[in-house]
Amino acid sequence: MRGLDFDIRPGEHVLLLGxxxxxxxxLMAGLAGVLGGSDEGEQEGSLTIDGVEAGIARGKAGxxxxxxxxxxxxxxxxxxxxFGCENLAVPRDETWRRVxxxxxxxxLKDIDLDRSxxxxxxxxxxxxxxxxxxxxxxxxxxxxxxxxxxxxxxxxEVHDAVRDVLARTGQTMVVVxxxxxxxMDLIDRVxxxxxxxxxxHVGGVIADGKPDEVFGEYGDLLARGGAWVPxxxxxxxxxxxxxxxxxxxxxxxxxxxxxxxxxxxxxIDLEFFSGEVTALMGPxxxxxxxLxxxxxxxxxxxxxxxxxxxxIAEGARGGEPDKWKSRELLGRIGMVFQEPEHQxxxxxxxxxxxxxxxxxxxxxxxxxxxxxxxxxxxxxxRFAKANPYTLSGGEKRRLSVASMLAGAPRILVMDxxxxxxDFTTWTEMxxxxxxxxxxxxxxxxxxxxxxxxxxxxxxxxxxxxxxx
Numbered sequence: 001m002r003g004l005d006f007d008i009r010p011g012e013h014v015l016l017l018g019x020x021x022x023x024x025x026x027l028m029a030g031l032a033g034v035l036g037g038s039d040e041g042e043q044e045g046s047l048t049i050d051g052v053e054a055g056i057a058r059g060k061a062g063x064x065x066x067x068x069x070x071x072x073x074x075x076x077x078x079x080x081x082x083f084g085c086e087n088l089a090v091p092r093d094e095t096w097r098r099v100x101x102x103x104x105x106x107x108l109k110d111i112d113l114d115r116s117x118x119x120x121x122x123x124x125x126x127x128x129x130x131x132x133x134x135x136x137x138x139x140x141x142x143x144x145x146x147x148x149x150x151x152x153x154x155x156x157e158v159h160d161a162v163r164d165v166l167a168r169t170g171q172t173m174v175v176v177x178x179x180x181x182x183x184m185d186l187i188d189r190v191x192x193x194x195x196x197x198x199x200x201h202v203g204g205v206i207a208d209g210k211p212d213e214v215f216g217e218y219g220d221l222l223a224r225g226g227a228w229v230p231x232x233x234x235x236x237x238x239x240x241x242x243x244x245x246x247x248x249x250x251x252x253x254x255x256x257x258x259x260x261x262x263x264x265x266x267x268i269d270l271e272f273f274s275g276e277v278t279a280l281m282g283p284x285x286x287x288x289x290x291l292x293x294x295x296x297x298x299x300x301x302x303x304x305x306x307x308x309x310x311x312i313a314e315g316a317r318g319g320e321p322d323k324w325k326s327r328e329l330l331g332r333i334g335m336v337f338q339e340p341e342h343q344x345x346x347x348x349x350x351x352x353x354x355x356x357x358x359x360x361x362x363x364x365x366x367x368x369x370x371x372x373x374x375x376x377x378x379x380x381x382r383f384a385k386a387n388p389y390t391l392s393g394g395e396k397r398r399l400s401v402a403s404m405l406a407g408a409p410r411i412l413v414m415d416x417x418x419x420x421x422d423f424t425t426w427t428e429m430x431x432x433x434x435x436x437x438x439x440x441x442x443x444x445x446x447x448x449x450x451x452x453x454x455x456x457x458x459x460x461x462x463x464x465x466x467x468x
Contacts, residue, residue, distance in 0.1 A: 001027065003204050004045075006191060010139075013166065013173045013186050015211070017227055018193040020394040020422040021379070024176045025066060027193065028144050030054060031174065032063035049140060059088050062138035066145045066393030066420060068125040069339050077103075077120070077128060078113030084136040095135070102131040105164060107157035119261055123150045123284025130158060134165055141165070143175040145393065147182060148419040149338065151283045151448050155182055162186065178228050178394075178422055190214040192222065228423050250274045250309050250442035251295060251411055257303030258287065258294040265291060266303065270461065272411070277433070277443040277456045282463030288446045289338050289415050291463075295444060296335040296413040297321025308332065312410045330359045334409030338416050338446070340400035341389065349391070349399060350375065350384040356407025374402040377428055394420030398429070405432055412436055415446040430455045 001023040008014055018024050029035045030047050033054040049057040062084070065071045074080040078099060085095040103109055106127040111120075120128065126149055133141070143162070147155045159182050166173060166186065175183055192207040192214065207218045215222070215229060223229045249271035256268040264287030272278050272295075280288045293299040295306055300322045313319040316328040324332075334356075337343045346352040353371035354364075362370065375381045378398040383391060388399055397420050404412060417433070418426050434456060437443050447453065453460065 001193060001204060002044075004193070006205065006208060008172060008174065008189075010172055011170050012189055014175070014189045014191055015180060015183060015187045016174055016176045016191050016193065017180065017222070018206075019227065020178075020398075020420065020425050021392060022194045024193065025144055025392045028063060028142050028174065028176060031140070032061045032142055033057055034063070059136060060138060061140040061142055062133035062136050063142040064126075064130050064133050064144060064146045066148060067339060067341070067396075068129040069341070071129040071132070072117050072125055075116055075118070076113065077108070077111055077115045077117055080117055080128060081132045081135055084132050088136060090136075098135040098137070099131070102134040103128075105134060105161040106131045107154065107161070116261075121285040121289065123154045126150060127154065127158060130161070134161070137169065139171060141171045141173045143173065143177075145177055145420055146175070147177065147179075148393075149284075149416055149448075154284050159183070159186075178420065180228060181230055184211065184230060187211060192218065192227075223423070246273050248309055250312060251444075252307050253295070253304065254307065255304035256294070256301055256306060258291055258299065259302055260290055260299065263302055265463075268304070272442045272444055274410075274440050274442045275437060277437050277445060277458040279453045279456075279458040279460050280444065280446045280463065281448065281453070281460055283465070286463040286465060288463055292413050292415050292444065292446050293335070294322070296333050296411075297324055297329055298335060308411070327359075330356075331407060331409055333411045333413065334404040334407055336400050336404050336412075336414040336417055340393075340396035343400055343403070344388045347387060348384070349380060349386050349388055352388055352399060353403045353406050356403055360407060370406050374406050377432060378402045379425055379428070392420075394422070394425070397421065398425060401429060401432070405436060408436070408439070409441060411442045411444070413444045416448070417445060418447070418449050418452050426452075 016024050016027065031054060047054045049060045072080050074083055081099045081103060082095050085098055103111065108124065108127055108131060117125065117128065126146065130146055147158050150158060163186055165171060177183055190209065190211050191205060193204065194206045207214045219229050251272040253268050253270045257263055257266045280291065282288060290299065294301055305320055306322065307319045308321055310319065312332055316324050321329060321333055344352060345355060350371055353374050354367040357367035357370045375384055380395060380398055383395065388396065391399060401417050418429055421429060430452065433443060445458065
């Protein structure tokens with residue numbers, strides 16, 4: 001980005017909008033004073049918070065990141081929520097009062113303060129990250145896609161928590177969100193950043209004004225650029241071209257018990273078929289992500305079995321994927337993790353996508369041809385020589401999906417594959433997943449994305465908590 005000129009007045013609530021990769025997260029890091037020094041990139045001009053340079057404006061801004069794992073650093077829930085206050089030298093009694101209040105605000109009041117942060121679901125970790133920022137009571141609240149991995153109830157809880165905090169404190173807010181409908185009642189200004197020149201990768205301010213003015217005047221332009229514009233219908237994308245093969249399931253669970261540290265599900269009997277997408281849906285914390293890892297052979301069942309069809313398991317040690325070695329999983333079962341960084345294995349983006357085809361026996365030329373096609377379709381070609389960890393949250397997600405799709409697994413398990421995507425990249429991802437489905441793979445998706453489920457004509461399996 002270059003030539004950004006704007007002032008945000010105290011108490012304003014601003015939506016920062018732009019296509020995936022436009023620089024929103026970079027700008028948010030700058031506002032939070034954590035962008036880094038000259039060794040991490042070039043910077044010019046000035047950025048101040050209350051007249052103080054952002055990098056030294058200690059405690060004036062609080063940032064909730066796209067990826068909660070980048071923000072949650074302590075073992076226990078209470079300690080992590082208190083960490084920011086402790087660094088600001090807030091008195092102990094006041095710190096714990098704020099911690100309890102902030103956890104209550106984000107819907108985590110029933111979580112034990114001594115509970116391990118490792119045992120929280122992705123959505124719960126995201127709410128914990130927000131609680132830690134709210135506890136610091138910053139004057140500027142920066143939210144970088146804070147609801148990306150939350151179920152509908154979690155989205156409402158975070159929205160209502162932010163609404164109540166803003167009403168009580170008069171804080172200034174800047175929020176980045178692709179699905180912006182949830183925030184429309186709280187924002188009074190929209191700033192759109194992007195690439196005015198389509199041939200340039202240097203972005204700037206495209207529009208700045210009241211929401212109705214920006215969406216009224218620039219709605220078509222924003223939609224063409226990939227933004228989720230309020231009121232624009234999402235078209236049906238990719239109905240199945242062939243009927244799912246229901247003669248014998250590709251993967252089954254038999255009296256399955258699963259969990260990590262404690263049981264999350266028991267006596268689970270499910271079937272997943274080739275040529276079909278199955279969506280695992282339900283509230284955060286119900287065990288969907290843990291089940292996905294168990295289906296993919298990456299966690300051992302606590303009880304019962306996960307079995308793969310004989311033709312898929314041929315050449316492996318039996319039909320239970322949790323007993324396979326890593327090389328036996330390759331080509332048979334692919335897993336897109338909830339946190340993209342957990343699956344990166346190469347130092348360069350292009351090499352990351354080429355791993356799958358190479359493992360399936362493609363020569364180097366063919367492997368990189370597949371990788372280049374995937375990068376082009378995922379709008380990642382310009383990052384081919386970048387380190388995967390330097391990408392934005394949405395770009396990391398697309399890379400993690402591209403690397404698994406490139407390997408063409410017979411069974412594909414995906415955990416929240418569409419978070420952090422603008423409309424253009426979301427549409428491309430839907431088309432690619434549909435292609436894998438129509439090729440005959442069994443696809444299992446953990447998601448809260450109703451539009452994705454509809455677009456892929458997915459079969460739904462709903463999860464909940466015992467007694468509900």
